[in-house]
Amino acid sequence: MSNCIWIDNGMCVSAFGKAVFCCMIHDQGMSVADDLSTYNERMMAERSKPKTAGWLDACGSCKKKEDSGATSRRMRYIDKVEKWGQARIKKGKIQFLDISFGNTCNQMCSMCSSAFSSKWLKRDKKMLDTGITFRDNSKSQHGSLHVPEAWHLNQDKLDEILSMVDEDTIQCDIKGGEPLYDKMFEYFCKGLIERSPRIRISVSTNLTKLSDERLEFIKTMPEAQFGLSIDGIGKTYEFVRGWHDWNIIDRNTRRLAQAIDGVRQKISINFTLMRYNMDQLPAVYDYLEDVAKESGHRLNLYLGQIATSPRSMSPAAADPKMVLVALEGIDYVRNKKSKHVSHALLDSLENYCYSILDNRPQIPQNLIDNAHKIMVEERGFEL
DSSP: OOOOHHHHHHEEETTTEEEEEEEEEOOOOOOSOOOOHHHHHHHHHHHSSSTHHHHHHHHHHHHHHTTTTTTOOOHHHHHHOOOOOOOOGTTTTOEEEEOBSSSSSSOTTTTOOTTTTTHHHHHHHHHHHOOOOOOOSHHHHHOOOOOOOOOOOHHHHHHHHTTTTOOOOOOEEEEEEOOOSSHHHHHHHHHHHHOOOTHHHHHHEEEEEHHHHHHHTTTHHHEEEEEEEOOOTTHHHHHHTTTTTTHHHHHHHHHHHHOOOSSSEEEEEEEEEEETOTHHHHHHHHHHHHEEEEEEOOOOOOOOOOOOGGGGGGGGOOHHHHHHHHHHHHHHHHHHOOOOOOOHHHHHHHEEEEEEEESSSOOOHHHHHHHHHHHHHHSSSSO
């Protein structure tokens, strides 16, 4: 394994309340209660830990993806650094930020937990108290994904992060919870732009909240990428994401697409393949093309996300017939020969689907059934 840009030059503040190398690491690093401006110095020892076959122990998630034929976060950033130019990378300096404002969110996505969404708090606590499984077979593993309360970064913590930003800072990914649900979104973005005018800001959002005032601010951002979490259309979206009205998402997507300039500000639809949306790729692709045509701006379809955890929500938990349907959907998108889609990621998604057909992971049926029962109870309808 070659070096990872996030190990050497990155900092992630995760929704777990930890400052770690990147968002693929959950249970290591320093607490957000500590002075975040000291992160780079404090993580030197973590960077120098012994590696196994070239991998730090903390990097098991990317290793697992690469071993399965999927594209890891590490691999994606190798390509990005080649595009930006190695000369921009400064040894020993934090230049890439991945900031979760907290776990405060207004959706209860089926592949999520209270670690990332406060909407899961009540249900997670109930499951822990009763021992009902959802994310895995053991209570300890389930418990590790449970955050006992809603939290978010206050202004002092955001200022500690901003103290590390200067003209060499290349990128900041902003996540949640739901960042557009947070009152500090504009404050933090303005601080980033003031210190690094060329910074690329990437925002992962469910776009359930988009006020006219927020839209006007977005139009002033010098370089911004908005990744919209859309995993299906209509009722499939509502079931997967736990949002009561797809029409609100559709309306806000079209408002955002028409407001941006398509050059400095761009949009992608981030599709996560999982148990409940194996048949949705063609519909999501067609929706993207419709919004792009209406707005006059190119929208990209990002296919780099697979819900491998919790196992009960993964594509491997679906009927094998649905995996074949997903493969048909991949062919549908590929045959469009669109520049809106990374064909490398499309190939990676296809490789993953074939891998679970050829070597189907063993997921206990009671885990799959319990998860579905809970989702139907929460949604109030069957998909």
